[in-house]
Amino acid sequence: xxxxxxxxxxxxxxxxxxxxxxxxxxxxxxxxxxxxxxxxxxxxxxxxxxxxxxxxxxxxxxxxxxxxxxxxxxxxxxxxxxxxxxxxxxxxxxxxxxxxxxxxxxxxxxxxxxxxxxxxxxxxxxxxxxxxxxxxxxx
Amino acid sequence: xxxxxxxxxxxxxxxxxxxxxxxxxxxxxxxxxxxxxxxxxxxxxxxxxxxxxxxxxxxxxxxxxxxxxxxxxxxxxxxxxxxxxxxxxxxxxxxxxxxxxxxxxxxxxxxxxxxxxxxxxxxxxxxxxxxxxxxxxxxxxxxxxxxxxxxxxxxxxxxxxxxxxxxxxxxxxxxxxxxxxxxxxxxxxxxxxxxxxxxxxxxxxxxxxxxxxxxxxxxx
Numbered sequence: 001x002x003x004x005x006x007x008x009x010x011x012x013x014x015x016x017x018x019x020x021x022x023x024x025x026x027x028x029x030x031x032x033x034x035x036x037x038x039x040x041x042x043x044x045x046x047x048x049x050x051x052x053x054x055x056x057x058x059x060x061x062x063x064x065x066x067x068x069x070x071x072x073x074x075x076x077x078x079x080x081x082x083x084x085x086x087x088x089x090x091x092x093x094x095x096x097x098x099x100x101x102x103x104x105x106x107x108x109x110x111x112x113x114x115x116x117x118x119x120x121x122x123x124x125x126x127x128x129x130x131x132x133x134x135x136x137x138x139x
Numbered sequence: 140x141x142x143x144x145x146x147x148x149x150x151x152x153x154x155x156x157x158x159x160x161x162x163x164x165x166x167x168x169x170x171x172x173x174x175x176x177x178x179x180x181x182x183x184x185x186x187x188x189x190x191x192x193x194x195x196x197x198x199x200x201x202x203x204x205x206x207x208x209x210x211x212x213x214x215x216x217x218x219x220x221x222x223x224x225x226x227x228x229x230x231x232x233x234x235x236x237x238x239x240x241x242x243x244x245x246x247x248x249x250x251x252x253x254x255x256x257x258x259x260x261x262x263x264x265x266x267x268x269x270x271x272x273x274x275x276x277x278x279x280x281x282x283x284x285x286x287x288x289x290x291x292x293x294x295x296x297x298x299x300x301x302x303x304x305x306x307x308x309x310x311x312x313x314x315x316x317x318x319x320x321x322x323x324x325x326x327x328x329x330x331x332x333x334x335x336x337x338x339x340x341x342x343x344x345x346x347x348x349x350x351x352x353x354x355x356x357x358x359x
Contacts, residue, residue, distance in 0.1 A: 045226075045227055045228060045230050045231050046226070046230045048234060054230050054233065054234050054273075055237070055272055055273045055274045056271075056272040056273070056274065057230070057269070057272045057273060058230060097224065099226045
């Protein structure tokens with residue numbers, strides 16, 4: 001009898017964990033898929049479909065270390081654009097201009113989730129609330 | 140056996156007929172208005188067709204050298220219009236043009252010319268910097284700057300109008316990122332959407348065809 005209850009409980013817990021995970025997974029997919037569309041509309045011209053940029057004019061989005069280190073800054077870059085800033089990506093320096101994108105925080109979250117989980121990057125979901133926080137800190 | 144030989148013979152004739160035809164018609168179309176002129180040759184009246192050609196122009200390239208239409212005598216070239224701060228289609232166009240450049244940069248009778256449509260911002264030093272960042276050097280790819288009116292006139296009147304009148308290709312070419320292929324007689328031989336990888340692949344193949352075309356004027 002006792003072992004049966006334990007067995008049932010284990011199954012129950014397993015189901016809960018599994019469903020939680022799939023919820024996370026679902027949320028990730030939602031962000032990622034939405035982000036892909038936004039990327040194609042707003043970023044792909046410059047950064048290319050493969051995220052490899054354009055010569056020394058436009059940096060690739062493949063520098064995982066840079067992206068991880070500057071997570072908060074990325075949101076500000078997308079929202080307010082970049083001007084007269086030297087950025088070093090994969091050991092090469094870039095000095096160009098990137099236009100501002102007046103996207104809602106949730107859309108910035110989506111597009112950055114896409115970027116930071118494509119082109120060889122794997123940083124997981126960046127949620128809308130987190131973007132709110134990042135944006136509040138933009139200079 | 141005899142029959143087979145006969146068949147082979149017929150096939151051969153057909154084959155050579157095909158070949159003969161292929162040599163007669165140019166492989167790439169010739170765009171633009173054409174006029175016929177009558178002239179006297181050896182005392183006989185001959186009717187000849189005259190194709191629209193790209194007219195004279197004078198610009199300056201990224202090295203500060205003066206470039207005229209004469210500078211392109213004897214070259215097959217591809218022309219496009221862009222500006223260095225263009226946020227939309229220009230990066231796509233030039234990502235694709237870099238492939239054309241990579242294919243043909245060592246071919247002595249080929250050039251690429253990119254006209255800036257924003258000469259106020261795109262001065263010679265700005266164009267040189269852009270070229271350096273793109274990784275283009277030497278004399279194969281010229282970035283040309285000049286009077287805005289001259290550039291627009293050339294784009295709209297010489298390259299675009301010809302498209303509209305001849306092939307029904309949609310207009311607005313200056314903003315739509317067309318790559319225009321021009322032959323050694325300065326006649327337009329192809330239009331390609333510079334933002335479309337497939338069309339650019341076609342261009343890369345067509346350049347080869349055009350370079351192989353003889354320099355003699357093609358009849359009709």
